[in-house]
Structure formats: structure tokens, C-alpha cells
Amino acid sequence: MSNLDVKPAATECGGREDVSATPVRELLSPRQVPLGESTVVRRLLPNLGRRMVGAWCFVDHYGPDDIADEPGMQVPPHPHIGLQTVSWLHEGEVLHRDSLGSKQTVRPRELGLMTAGRAIAHSEESPRDHARFLHGAQLWVALPDAHRRTAPSFEHHADLPEVTGGGGLHATVILGELDGAVSPGTTFSPLMGADLTxxxxxxxxxxxxxxxxxxxxxxSGEAEADGVRLSPGSMLYLGSGRRTLPLTADTPSTVLLLGGEPFAEKLVMWWNFVARSGDEIVAARDEWTQGTSFGEVHGYDGPRLAAPTLPATPLKPRGRTR
Structure with missing residues (x-):
């Protein structure tokens, strides 16, 4: 998924200076961002006060949207470097195409995992004959320096490990490990993601x-995490230093749990690029505009996405929060 802001701000993040070594309860409010013709997403990361959780550096929540008479998600071909994208659905379908030639429909609770590495382009769209409702999350993972120029790839995993924790809790492991269950998705740093029902x-x-x-x-629903009630589309930052996480729900609810070792490296994120310097961002934008290294996405009905104008101020990597 692309950041479709026409004037995207640079996000300077990374480093461990401001990571709490003890549990916290920091409720993050989303920002409404239009995505294509008929979809509005709630952006939780990067947030004004919290820009990363482990290596997770971008979180959008969308839906449930009634798209029966709408085109649904329509994200034209666009570029990425230095990150992984994670597509996760609760309702609907998303058709993924990329410049490697991948073409895959991702369905609810299936993992669509794209490693951008040094350069890739992709598009995402609701199929022409799509389900009535669209509901899901799009997440990005920053690649550590040792792997951020790796060869691009795409993975689709329809069968993911599950955990039944007792007390009414059921989990699907999206990435990493939870309670001994390990996802088949490729990771490059210590992290985890799980869908909890x-x-x-x-x-x-x-x-x-x-x-x-x-x-x-x-x-969805009205779950409580460590005593804090969560409304759909909100995110609670929990810090570190925990061995257990209390979860309760009076009504059926679903949440995504994201975690990871605090990301030590400092980075700069602008538009769809995760890099280590402003010069790298400028070079990636120029390459998308004038070069060929991102490749071509075939089959999408429409032009590719034009790169926004770079901000006037220099892009510099700094801290991971505020």
C-alpha cells in the first residue's frame, strides 16, 4: 500500500533512547488519510508521539467499508525501498501485482508479505468482482541495514500457525513467534505480529x-488490554518489560498485537521509502521518476503513481519518537 499523501512529511525515527524499559499505557489517536477513490484509512504509525514499535514503522487500519457499489481499494503502481509490507485482511480481498511478476489475491487471515529490499514496485486493488465489505490493516516493517538492499521478493502464506491460549483467546501468528507458534513469513529482525480473536x-x-x-x-469490538478499553481503529502502546499481557472482552472482539526488539538504527522515511539519509531518499525518488530499477507492474488498469514533491527542508534521520 502506498502513502498517498500529496505532501508527505519526512519521518525521522529509530534509535533506542526513548524506549521505556517498563510497561506503559499510551493511547495513540489515528489520523484520517484518503486512499484512492473510496477508501479512507486510519493511520496509527507514524504517529505524532510514537513513530515505531520494534521494526514496525507504518500502520494503517481501514474499514469495515461497504464497497458493494464502489471500486474499493485502488492503489496504482508505486515504489518501495528498505522495508517489508504486510497485507492483513478481516474482510474482502486485495489483488497484489508487483514488478517481479507476482499476481496474488490475498484473502482474510492470509499473509501477503512483500520484501522491497533494494527496489520493487507494486499495485493493490479490490478485484472487479469483490465482496461487499473491505476491512483490514496495512503494515510496514523497516529492514535493518544489513538487509535493506536485499533482493526483492513476495510471499503468500494461506496457512498460518494458531494459538489457543485459553480463557476465550485465539491467535493467528502473522510474523515471528507467539507462545511457541512460529509464522513461515520471512523476518530480518526480532519481531512478532499476531491477530487475536x-x-x-x-x-x-x-x-x-x-x-x-x-x-x-x-x-473490532470493545476489548481491554491491561485495563485500557480500546475502540476500533485505536492503538495502545504498551512499552516493554512485560511477561504477560492481560486481555478481556465483554463482546466478541479482534485486535492485532505488534511487537519487537526496539529498533536501534536511526532512519528516515518519506513517501514509500525507508532509508538512512536524505540523499538516499532523493536518489530513490529520481530513480522512480526517471530510471528503470524499480521495474514495471503489468496488468493494472491505469497509470502508475507519480512521486510527490520533496520537502524544502533537508531530510535527516533522528530519534524514533517525538
Missing amino acids: LAAGTSAHLPVDPDFEYAILAM
Whole structure:
């Protein structure tokens, strides 16, 4: 998924200076961002006060949207460097095409994982004959310096490991490991992501890694995490230093749990690029505009996405928060 802001701000993040070594409860408010003709997303990361959670550096939540008479998601071909994209659906379908020649329809609770590495382009769209509702999340993972120029790739995993934690909790492991269950998705740094389903009356304690920082994104229902009630589209940053996470729900609810070892490297993110310097961002934009290294996405009905104008101020990597 692309950042479709016509004037995207540079996000300077990374480093561990401001990571809490103890549990916190920091509720993050989303920002409304239009995505294509008929979809509006709630952007949780980067946020005004919290720009990363582990290596997770971008989180959009969208829907549930009634797109029965709408085109649904329509994101033209656009470029990425230095990151992985994670497509995760609760309702609907998204057709992925990329410059490697991949063409894959991603369905609810299937993992669509694209590693941009040194350069890739892709498009995402609702199929012509699509389901009535569209509901999901799009997430990006920053690649560490040792792997950010790796060869691009795309993975689709329809069968993911599950955890039944008792007390009404059921989990699907998207990336990394949770309670001994390991996702087949490729990762390049210590992190995890899981889709948690909480039945009505859930009261559970989920084991987590005290060395990871965590955040929880409410997808549906009215769950509580560590005593904080979450409305759909909100995200609670939880800090680190936890061994268990208390979760309750009076009504059926779903949340995404994201975690990882605090990202030590400082980076700069602008538009669809994750880099380490402003010069790298400028070079990537020039390459998308004038070069060929991103390749071509074939089959999308429409022109590719034009790069926005760069900001006038220099792009410099700094801290991971505020």
C-alpha cells in the first residue's frame, strides 16, 4: 500500500533512547488519510508521539467499508525501498501485482508479505468482482541495514500457525513467534505480529517477551488490554518489560498485537521509502521518476503513481519518537 499523501512529511525515527524499559499505557489517536477513490484509512504509525514499535514503522487500519457499489481499494503502481509490507485482511480481498511478476489475491487471515529490499514496485486493488465489505490493516516493517538492499521478493502464506491460549483467546501468528507458534513469513529482525480473536467473556493472560516493546491495534469490538478499553481503529502502546499481557472482552472482539526488539538504527522515511539519509531518499525518488530499477507492474488498469514533491527542508534521520 502506498502513502498517498500529496505532501508527505519526512519521518525521522529509530534509535533506542526513548524506549521505556517498563510497561506503559499510551493511547495513540489515528489520523484520517484518503486512499484512492473510496477508501479512507486510519493511520496509527507514524504517529505524532510514537513513530515505531520494534521494526514496525507504518500502520494503517481501514474499514469495515461497504464497497458493494464502489471500486474499493485502488492503489496504482508505486515504489518501495528498505522495508517489508504486510497485507492483513478481516474482510474482502486485495489483488497484489508487483514488478517481479507476482499476481496474488490475498484473502482474510492470509499473509501477503512483500520484501522491497533494494527496489520493487507494486499495485493493490479490490478485484472487479469483490465482496461487499473491505476491512483490514496495512503494515510496514523497516529492514535493518544489513538487509535493506536485499533482493526483492513476495510471499503468500494461506496457512498460518494458531494459538489457543485459553480463557476465550485465539491467535493467528502473522510474523515471528507467539507462545511457541512460529509464522513461515520471512523476518530480518526480532519481531512478532499476531491477530487475536477474543470471544465474549474473554479473560486471558498472553505470554509476551519482556525484551520486546508492544502495541495493540483494535480491529473490532470493545476489548481491554491491561485495563485500557480500546475502540476500533485505536492503538495502545504498551512499552516493554512485560511477561504477560492481560486481555478481556465483554463482546466478541479482534485486535492485532505488534511487537519487537526496539529498533536501534536511526532512519528516515518519506513517501514509500525507508532509508538512512536524505540523499538516499532523493536518489530513490529520481530513480522512480526517471530510471528503470524499480521495474514495471503489468496488468493494472491505469497509470502508475507519480512521486510527490520533496520537502524544502533537508531530510535527516533522528530519534524514533517525538
